[in-house]
Amino acid sequence: MKEILMILVSAIFVNNFVLSKFLGICPFLGVSKNLKNAIGMSVAVIFVMTMATAVTWPIYHYLLAPGYAYMQTVVFILVIAALVQLVEIILKKYIPALHKALGVYLPLITTNCAVLGVALLNITEEYAFVPSLFNAVGAGVGFLVAMVMFSGVRSRVETADVPKSFQGLPSILIAASIVALSFMGFAGVVDGLFL
Amino acid sequence: MFETILFPVLVVLAIGLVAAVVLSVASKFMAVQVDERFTNVREELPGANCGACGYTGCDAYAQKVVEGEKTNLCVPGGAAVAKKLSELMGVAFEEAEARRAIVHCSGICEYTEYVMDYQGPKSCAACNSFYQGRGSCSHACLGYGDCAHVCPYGAISMVDGIAHVDSDLCVGCGMCTKACPNNLLTIVPASSAVFVGCSSTDKGAYTRKICKAGCIGCKKCEKTCPNGAVKVENNLAAIDPYVCTGCGACVEQCPTGAIKFIL
Numbered sequence: 001m002k003e004i005l006m007i008l009v010s011a012i013f014v015n016n017f018v019l020s021k022f023l024g025i026c027p028f029l030g031v032s033k034n035l036k037n038a039i040g041m042s043v044a045v046i047f048v049m050t051m052a053t054a055v056t057w058p059i060y061h062y063l064l065a066p067g068y069a070y071m072q073t074v075v076f077i078l079v080i081a082a083l084v085q086l087v088e089i090i091l092k093k094y095i096p097a098l099h100k101a102l103g104v105y106l107p108l109i110t111t112n113c114a115v116l117g118v119a120l121l122n123i124t125e126e127y128a129f130v131p132s133l134f135n136a137v138g139a140g141v142g143f144l145v146a147m148v149m150f151s152g153v154r155s156r157v158e159t160a161d162v163p164k165s166f167q168g169l170p171s172i173l174i175a176a177s178i179v180a181l182s183f184m185g186f187a188g189v190v191d192g193l194f195l
Numbered sequence: 196m197f198e199t200i201l202f203p204v205l206v207v208l209a210i211g212l213v214a215a216v217v218l219s220v221a222s223k224f225m226a227v228q229v230d231e232r233f234t235n236v237r238e239e240l241p242g243a244n245c246g247a248c249g250y251t252g253c254d255a256y257a258q259k260v261v262e263g264e265k266t267n268l269c270v271p272g273g274a275a276v277a278k279k280l281s282e283l284m285g286v287a288f289e290e291a292e293a294r295r296a297i298v299h300c301s302g303i304c305e306y307t308e309y310v311m312d313y314q315g316p317k318s319c320a321a322c323n324s325f326y327q328g329r330g331s332c333s334h335a336c337l338g339y340g341d342c343a344h345v346c347p348y349g350a351i352s353m354v355d356g357i358a359h360v361d362s363d364l365c366v367g368c369g370m371c372t373k374a375c376p377n378n379l380l381t382i383v384p385a386s387s388a389v390f391v392g393c394s395s396t397d398k399g400a401y402t403r404k405i406c407k408a409g410c411i412g413c414k415k416c417e418k419t420c421p422n423g424a425v426k427v428e429n430n431l432a433a434i435d436p437y438v439c440t441g442c443g444a445c446v447e448q449c450p451t452g453a454i455k456f457i458l
Contacts, residue, residue, distance in 0.1 A: 015211075058236035059210075064206075064208065066203070067198075068203055068206065070206070071203050071206065074207060075206070075207060075210060078207065078210055078211060079210060079214070079215065080217075082214030082217070082218060085218055086214075086217060086218055086221055089218070089221045089222055089223060089225050090221070092225070092227050093225035093227055094225075096227075155324065156324060157322035158320075159318055159320040159324055160316055160321065161315070161317075161321070177278060
């Protein structure tokens with residue numbers, strides 16, 4: 001229990017995928033324009049990260065681990081891409097409402113580096129199956145936190161009166177760096193929390 | 196040889212093959228039937244996803260057309276698209292009706308006042324994000340003209356501190372409705388005669404205190420209207436332009452003058 005809580009807090013705050021590991025920056029900058037899209041994208045990411053971990057973990061440990069560990073990146077990309085397509089087809093058929101909500105974002109994250117990153121990191125950290133799943137959920141929730149926070153920051157930055165050379169992406173990137181800096185404050189928190 | 200090269204290749208091949216088979220089987224057995232008319236209708240629409248038709252985008256409108264919605268609601272497409280849609284759906288072609296924007300705020304300088312000396316960026320969106328604007332009413336026109344800046348026809352100007360739509364220039368494209376942070380502008384049929392010049396959902400007593408021309412939700416209009424076109428919800432009157440006959444009974448009854456004829 002303690003280990004799982006530790007993994008969750010660590011994945012959400014300390015090792016936030018977007019703001020500490022700098023994975024998934026593309027959707028972070030692209031889809032954070034308004035809160036609704038940010039949440040839609042994040043929910044899709046949580047969903048796909050968990051599914052991807054559930055599938056890649058057994059593949060690694062039962063197929064690749066004895067001698068072919070170097071294949072993990074190639075195989076993971078293949079499996080995750082196929083999985084997301086399958087999930088999309090199933091959702092479209094059986095849960096149209098959810099498909100409508102996630103629809104646009106699902107194909108976008110098929111080859112997202114944050115999704116691949118969580119699958120690979122679970123292997124590197126040598127987590128067992130269940131902790132891996134929690135790490136994936138935590139990473140997804142961390143993504144959600146980052147997206148929601150940043151969409152708020154962004155709505156302020158967009159209306160601000162910035163010098164011409166900083167308009168658009170430059171000011172957004174500066175804002176992102178400051179938000180990332182604030183997450184540095186979480187470093188070391190986990191060790192103190194779960195003594 | 197086999198161990199180092201062939202096996203990894205076979206593994207990837209096998210996984211790819213399994214994924215391909217599963218996906219193709221899934222797409223075959225779980226295919227969702229799309230109405231052919233939907234595809235056709237959707238292709239005729241401009242794809243601007245502007246929302247001027249009243250639906251969230253071209254996909255949503257196409258769906259509604261297939262279900263029997265009017266074919267002449269697409270503003271950017273105009274009569275040409277309306278004609279094509281009518282042909283596709285096999286219904287009589289109606290001329291696309293003219294539309295225009297109206298401003299649901301009457302808070303000119305004389306009727307209401309500023310409560311802060313706002314010095315920030317001169318845009319409504321920025322001003323509104325700062326304690327909901329500089330005016331005493333949080334729903335009011337902010338007066339920096341975000342709507343006027345986006346209007347491609349130059350139909351909006353700032354008169355007495357609030358937005359004013361020139362009915363001769365406005366074509367009802369709806370760009371302004373998205374620019375306004377308080378959603379004060381709506382698109383109505385150009386033939387409509389009466390509108391509610393207020394968007395405040397505050398309680399009547401409070402609205403009366405801060406603005407001389409605000410809707411106080413007294414429901415006199417609702418009771419007066421012979422056609423039931425006026426409804427008061429959340430302390431704010433709303434007129435259904437498709438039911439309203441423009442008789443003006445509500446305009447006479449309105450104690451604050453929030454309900455007005457469209458000039």
